[in-house]
Amino acid sequence: MSITIHQTFFELIPTGRYLAKIVAIEALDGQFGPQLKFTFKLPPNEQGESRTMLGWASRKFNNQSKLYEWTKAAWEADRLTGVMFSTLMI
Numbered sequence: 001m002s003i004t005i006h007q008t009f010f011e012l013i014p015t016g017r018y019l020a021k022i023v024a025i026e027a028l029d030g031q032f033g034p035q036l037k038f039t040f041k042l043p044p045n046e047q048g049e050s051r052t053m054l055g056w057a058s059r060k061f062n063n064q065s066k067l068y069e070w071t072k073a074a075w076e077a078d079r080l081t082g083v084m085f086s087t088l089m090i
Contacts, residue, residue: 011045013053018042020053022074027059034059036067061085 024039035056042051057066061084072080 011051013042013051023052028056030056032058038070 018040020040020042022038023041024037026037026039028035028037035058038055038057040053040055042053044050055070057070059067061067061071063080067085068080071083071085072078
């Protein structure tokens, strides 16, 4: 019996701020409860290759949650008041 595992390579993206586009949001049930999986499209690297990055956020939308911070960034807002999160708004 033979087992074959194909090697893959991942580009290390330095910590920082990037102009990214949200291209997908998927609802998941994770180890720590209900989550949203975001797929972000980043600008091309130095070789001109497209890049994507994944990020997870809990399905909590309050002023201390990652989802709230990402929504503020997507809207370029300092603060969100009276807003209910929907994937339709992204």
